[in-house]
Amino acid sequence: MTPATLPAPRTPDPMEAPTLRWGVLGPGNIARSFAEALRDGTRQVVTAVGSRSLERARGFAADYDVPTAHGSYEELVSDPDVDVVYIASPHSEHRDHALLAIEAGKPVLVEKAFTRNAAEAREVLDAAATRGLFAMEAMWSRFLPHIDVVRRSLEEGLLGDVHTVIADHGQQLYPDGPERLASPLLAGGALLDLGIYPLSFAGLVLGGFEGITATGTLTPEGVDAQISIAVTTASGAHGLLGTSMLTKTPTTAAVCGTRGRIEIDGDFYGPNTIRLRGTGIDADVVDTFEPHEGDMHRGLRYEAAEVARCVHAGALESALLPHAETLRLMEAMDEVRRQVGVRYPGE
Ligand SMILES: NC(=O)c1ccc[n+]([C@@H]2O[C@H](COP(=O)([O-])OP(=O)(O)OC[C@H]3O[C@@H](n4cnc5c(N)ncnc54)[C@H](OP(=O)(O)O)[C@@H]3O)[C@@H](O)[C@H]2O)c1
Numbered sequence: 082m083t084p085a086t087l088p089a090p091r092t093p094d095p096m097e098a099p100t101l102r103w104g105v106l107g108p109g110n111i112a113r114s115f116a117e118a119l120r121d122g123t124r125q126v127v128t129a130v131g132s133r134s135l136e137r138a139r140g141f142a143a144d145y146d147v148p149t150a151h152g153s154y155e156e157l158v159s160d161p162d163v164d165v166v167y168i169a170s171p172h173s174e175h176r177d178h179a180l181l182a183i184e185a186g187k188p189v190l191v192e193k194a195f196t197r198n199a200a201e202a203r204e205v206l207d208a209a210a211t212r213g214l215f216a217m218e219a220m221w222s223r224f225l226p227h228i229d230v231v232r233r234s235l236e237e238g239l240l241g242d243v244h245t246v247i248a249d250h251g252q253q254l255y256p257d258g259p260e261r262l263a264s265p266l267l268a269g270g271a272l273l274d275l276g277i278y279p280l281s282f283a284g285l286v287l288g289g290f291e292g293i294t295a296t297g298t299l300t301p302e303g304v305d306a307q308i309s310i311a312v313t314t315a316s317g318a319h320g321l322l323g324t325s326m327l328t329k330t331p332t333t334a335a336v337c338g339t340r341g342r343i344e345i346d347g348d349f350y351g352p353n354t355i356r357l358r359g360t361g362i363d364a365d366v367v368d369t370f371e372p373h374e375g376d377m378h379r380g381l382r383y384e385a386a387e388v389a390r391c392v393h394a395g396a397l398e399s400a401l402l403p404h405a406e407t408l409r410l411m412e413a414m415d416e417v418r419r420q421v422g423v424r425y426p427g428e
Contacts, residue, residue: 088230090233090370092226092229099390101164103119103125103385104127104128104129104130104158104160104165104166104167105130105131105167106182107132107169108169110259111169118380119385120146121382128148129151129163135152168191172194173197176197189214192219193281194277217384217407222278222350226383227370240338240341240342243337244339245319246282247333247335248283250276250279265426270300271308272423276323276414282334287318289314290314297309305423341359344358
């Protein structure tokens with residue numbers, strides 16, 4: 082009989098993580114959410130921001146009380162008051178910007194997708210290892226309390242044998258959304274921005290994939306507008322995953338086992354409500370983690386706190402999102418793109 086309870090998350094309070102002095106590289110949309118999340122929910126401090134334009138850096142610095150604004154990324158990464166660099170540029174630039182910071186001796190938190198492809202990811206991770214520096218993919222969902230409930234439920238065998246994962250992430254962002262998403266040059270498309278969430282979630286639950294089958298529809302610019310993906314594991318488990326930048330989809334997730342299933346409300350990748358349902362459970366068990374009050378990106382504070390704990394401990398990677406897993410995910414996305422026919426310029 083499945084106990085009718087969900088395990089408690091083990092996630093530490095982000096307020097308790099030791100302070101790091103952050104440098105923000107690329108003051109765009111997510112960098113703004115990140116600065117707000119750090120300011121409102123951690124002891125982390127953004128000490129500098131770097132932009133290709135001094136004016137934009139100054140604007141960001143004024144909005145978030147950041148002491149130093151740099152008009153180049155080179156100046157940012159060599160700022161002695163910066164302990165760690167948060168790379169928040171488009172996917173196409175992540176490799177070069179991460180290498181720039183690493184060569185300047187700075188640990189990095191690199192926005193998802195970590196790079197355009199697995200080869201670039203290896204370059205960054207090898208450089209960080211050679212310099213003895215911490216590096217992590219900013220897959221922020223991994224560090225949220227409700228995702229630790231999923232992790233613990235799996236560790237404790239609460240769901241029995243897990244055979245199926247279902248997750249999707251679609252947002253209406255094309256053709257009237259950010260230009261970045263429509264651009265092959267900036268490694269746009271649904272997969273690297275949105276599809277990465279269900280793929281990463283399936284990776285967390287199922288481990289490595291043995292088989293990947295994908296079908297996609299491309300935009301006239303040649304990036305993926307939507308993709309349906311089936312992943313399989315050596316034991317025969319399946320992940321049914323979808324992504325689209327044409328429409329908002331339910332953005333829910335389910336982990337289905339022989340003794341019960343976990344369902345996460347949309348948007349599953351942010352702090353949300355999680356339910357335990359199924360065989361041997363009298364009533365649904367529901368636990369809610371900061372549902373959508375205001376900005377769900379407040380959840381970014383958990384990944385920043387993880388970086389701070391790791392860097393202070395002298396770790397080179399996070400046990401919650403090891404380098405091998407980032408690489409596996411990049412390899413899976415390479416394979417999905419190969420099947421649907423998306424190549425970025427210069428690949
Ligand atoms: N964690 C999340 O929930 C989340 C949400 C959204 C996006 N993201 C990720 O965050 C990254 C950035 O996304 P975003 O939506 O914040 O993008 P954005 O608003 O376009 O900002 C990107 C910034 O990068 C800089 N940049 C450097 N080289 C550039 C180039 N060649 N073209 C355009 N901009 C360039 C720009 O700043 P300057 O020119 O001023 O230096 C720009 O403001 C992506 O990897 C994306 O997948 C994560």
